[in-house]
Amino acid sequence: MIQTKTLQQTDPVISIRxxxxxxxxxxxxxxxxxxxxxxxxxxxxxxxxxxxxxxxKVLLGLLAPARGEVRIxxxxxxxxxxxxGYVPQVVELDRDFPISVCEVARMGRLGTRGLLRxxxxxxxxxxxxxxxxxxxxxxxxxxxxxxxGGQRQRxxxxxxxxxEPEILLLDEPTASVDPQMSTxxxxxxxxxxxxxxxxxxxxxxxxxxxxxxxxxxxxxxxxYHHGKQITPDMLQAAYQCPIxxxxxxxxxxxxxxxxxxxxxxxxxxxxxxx
Amino acid sequence: xxETVTQALSxxxxxxxxxxxxxxxxxxxxxxxxxVIKRIVFISGGIAHAAYGGIGIGYFFKxxxxxxxxxxxxxxALGMGMVQRKTRERADTVIGVMWAIGMAIGIxxxxxxxxxxxxxxxxxxxxxxxxPQGDLLIMLVMDIVIIGLVALFYKEFLAIxxxxxxxxxxxxxxxxxxxxxxxxxxxxxxxxxxxVGLIMVIAMLTIPAAIxxxxxxxxxxxxxxxxxxxxxxxxxxxxxxxxxNLTSGAxxxxxxxxAYLLSMGIKAVLRRSADERRR
Numbered sequence: 001m002i003q004t005k006t007l008q009q010t011d012p013v014i015s016i017r018x019x020x021x022x023x024x025x026x027x028x029x030x031x032x033x034x035x036x037x038x039x040x041x042x043x044x045x046x047x048x049x050x051x052x053x054x055x056x057k058v059l060l061g062l063l064a065p066a067r068g069e070v071r072i073x074x075x076x077x078x079x080x081x082x083x084x085g086y087v088p089q090v091v092e093l094d095r096d097f098p099i100s101v102c103e104v105a106r107m108g109r110l111g112t113r114g115l116l117r118x119x120x121x122x123x124x125x126x127x128x129x130x131x132x133x134x135x136x137x138x139x140x141x142x143x144x145x146x147x148x149g150g151q152r153q154r155x156x157x158x159x160x161x162x163x164e165p166e167i168l169l170l171d172e173p174t175a176s177v178d179p180q181m182s183t184x185x186x187x188x189x190x191x192x193x194x195x196x197x198x199x200x201x202x203x204x205x206x207x208x209x210x211x212x213x214x215x216x217x218x219x220x221x222x223x224y225h226h227g228k229q230i231t232p233d234m235l236q237a238a239y240q241c242p243i244x245x246x247x248x249x250x251x252x253x254x255x256x257x258x259x260x261x262x263x264x265x266x267x268x269x270x271x272x273x274x
Numbered sequence: 275x276x277e278t279v280t281q282a283l284s285x286x287x288x289x290x291x292x293x294x295x296x297x298x299x300x301x302x303x304x305x306x307x308x309x310v311i312k313r314i315v316f317i318s319g320g321i322a323h324a325a326y327g328g329i330g331i332g333y334f335f336k337x338x339x340x341x342x343x344x345x346x347x348x349x350x351a352l353g354m355g356m357v358q359r360k361t362r363e364r365a366d367t368v369i370g371v372m373w374a375i376g377m378a379i380g381i382x383x384x385x386x387x388x389x390x391x392x393x394x395x396x397x398x399x400x401x402x403x404x405x406p407q408g409d410l411l412i413m414l415v416m417d418i419v420i421i422g423l424v425a426l427f428y429k430e431f432l433a434i435x436x437x438x439x440x441x442x443x444x445x446x447x448x449x450x451x452x453x454x455x456x457x458x459x460x461x462x463x464x465x466x467x468x469x470v471g472l473i474m475v476i477a478m479l480t481i482p483a484a485i486x487x488x489x490x491x492x493x494x495x496x497x498x499x500x501x502x503x504x505x506x507x508x509x510x511x512x513x514x515x516x517x518x519n520l521t522s523g524a525x526x527x528x529x530x531x532x533a534y535l536l537s538m539g540i541k542a543v544l545r546r547s548a549d550e551r552r553r
Contacts, residue, residue: 099491107444115430116427
């Protein structure tokens with residue numbers, strides 16, 4: 001089987017071929033094709049109800065595809081998903097939940113330490129390192145309920161990193177944070193992208209930043225051209241109506257004729273490569 | 275006063291009752307903490323009430339009603355868990371139906387049982403003063419089993435309570451771990467039945483855990499504190515019921531309930547004064 005084959009650097013990290021998926025014979029995703037290569041930074045945007053959540057569920061093995069094939073590092077999703085660091089959308093949580101930042105991040109080690117095995121000193125080191133990467137090490141003892149949305153997002157990223165993933169899969173990473181925090185999260189993702197492949201999915205065009213190397217639009221079908229720019233045509237096809245590309249207060253960085261203002265010289269984003 | 279206390283303690287039933295209160299509080303504190311943070315109070319109530327079916331069948335077929343209750347609460351725990359996980363029905367509706375059917379089965383079987391059924395009420399409203407020595411041993415063993423299981427699967431229990439999707443992605447067998455948790459709730463419910471009765475089980479599972487959840491923000495401390503609070507409430511409730519000649523189970527629940535309301539009140543006052551300071 002393919003699983004035993006050693007992974008080539010050039011092999012796709014995620015490969016989706018002719019994927020159809022949905023619920024009760026109603027397809028939400030139609031004929032999706034997507035190849036994500038090593039160290040790509042892919043952003044998929046699309047309206048709510050466009051199948052973003054469904055695509056994430058399929059990639060995490062929580063929903064079986066109706067048709068088509070999904071491979072993660074050449075493996076079936078159930079095996080390949082342990083290479084995915086999943087960062088869920090920050091939603092309102094039980095503020096009183098008795099768990100600390102460190103304990104949340106340590107859940108990233110669950111896959112490595114199976115049933116009946118205790119976390120080791122090595123696990124704690126990896127977790128501390130992950131928290132340091134997202135600048136949350138100082139708050140490791142804090143109850144998770146006391147954090148702001150942006151801080152919680154960082155903890156979830158640390159939890160995903162603690163799994164030592166090949167791929168980070170982020171669901172609406174900036175949905176519940178202010179624009180400033182959103183920029184700093186993208187800076188963080190830009191840094192992390194030196195070592196891990198990133199796939200993020202968002203409904204907010206304004207959330208797509210210059211750190212993203214390739215963009216696609218998802219609305220039942222995927223409009224994806226391995227391009228570094230989003231075109232009004234793609235957007236219109238995805239959203240099925242002309243949409244305002246200027247999102248609330250955040251300067252969008254996806255239109256080709258937009259002069260980019262970036263304060264990060266390491267930017268390998270859209271404008272940087274033009 | 276002290277004389278009355280020593281006199282009361284000279285009764286075996288009083289000593290057994292106090293000990294039973296301590297033993298159930300340990301199980302309640304640990305399992306209750308999970309019930310509260312995972313928000314499965316309703317399904318726990320369902321498991322408790324469905325257990326009554328087992329008591330009725332035990333009476334009818336002349337075997338131990340406690341065994342019947344254990345079998346029924348485990349079966350209903352698994353059944354309700356399956357419905358919740360594997361079907362697309364509205365889970366709370368199905369749980370409510372199973373809750374009612376379990377109780378109805380119990381009542382019908384007891385109706386059809388000939389003879390003396392005096393201690394039947396004790397299963398509904400508790401009879402901590404009638405706990406026999408042998409039950410104390412069973413409670414101790416159950417406590418040890420519960421502590422052992424929670425210690426073994428602590429990281430998995432915490433993971434499914436906090437974020438089940440993430441746990442699934444990390445290949446934690448979430449359904450199995452959840453069923454194990456429900457099974458432990460089933461066992462705890464049967465233990466509690468002796469003390470406060472099926473009808474008031476929910477209070478003992480939730481109140482100590484809810485209070486300690488407001489005071490500490492660490493799961494392990496929350497389990498320990500709710501166990502201690504449980505011991506406090508059962509002990510105070512028992513003495514009150516002894517001196518005032520009240521039903522023990524109901525007194526224990528009222529003591530817990532008053533403590534809960536007080537803690538809510540104090541929390542509200544503290545929050546308001548904190549808000550004012552901020553302004």
